[in-house]
Amino acid sequence: MRKKLKIGALDWDYDDCASAKEMGDELGNCDYEKLSIKIKRKMPENVKKVTIFHEIFHSFFFSGGNSPKNEEDVVDLLANQFVMFIQNNPNFFKKIFFNKKKNLCN
Numbered sequence: 595m596r597k598k599l600k601i602g603a604l605d606w607d608y609d610d611c612a613s614a615k616e617m618g619d620e621l622g623n624c625d626y627e628k629l630s631i632k633i634k635r636k637m638p639e640n641v642k643k644v645t646i647f648h649e650i651f652h653s654f655f656f657s658g659g660n661s662p663k664n665e666e667d668v669v670d671l672l673a674n675q676f677v678m679f680i681q682n683n684p685n686f687f688k689k690i691f692f693n694k695k696k697n698l699c700n
Contacts, residue, residue, distance in 0.1 A: 601650070602657030604629055610646060611635045621645045624652035640677075648673035 599606045610633040617623065617634040622645040624631050631649045633642065651669045655662070662668050680686075 599631070599650075599653075601653045604653075604657050606631055606653055606657075609633065610642070622649040624649040624656070626656045643677050644673050647676050651676075 595611065596607070596609045599608045607628070607630040609631070612623075612632040612634055614634060614636065617632065620634070621637060621641065622631070622633045631653060633646055633649065637645070648669050651672045652665070655665060655669075
């Protein structure tokens, strides 16, 4: 799927169907100069989910103007924890972000 993502104040291109030839040994790529995120098409579904968030978290750092000294370790931790959180709490994001009721306590 190709689409535009709004990350911070920037518009990023997103493509999760990149070919193995295009990606080489990389599972994903976040290109700060082109403002693009590419994810390799063929990989196990759970690995793909983690890779998607891994690259999105890279874009968070760039879009937010902050790059920690060891960004790879931070991004790996965030991606893995975020996927597990979503899997373990499937209704959380739905209720918080997509609930049309103004009062979320009901």
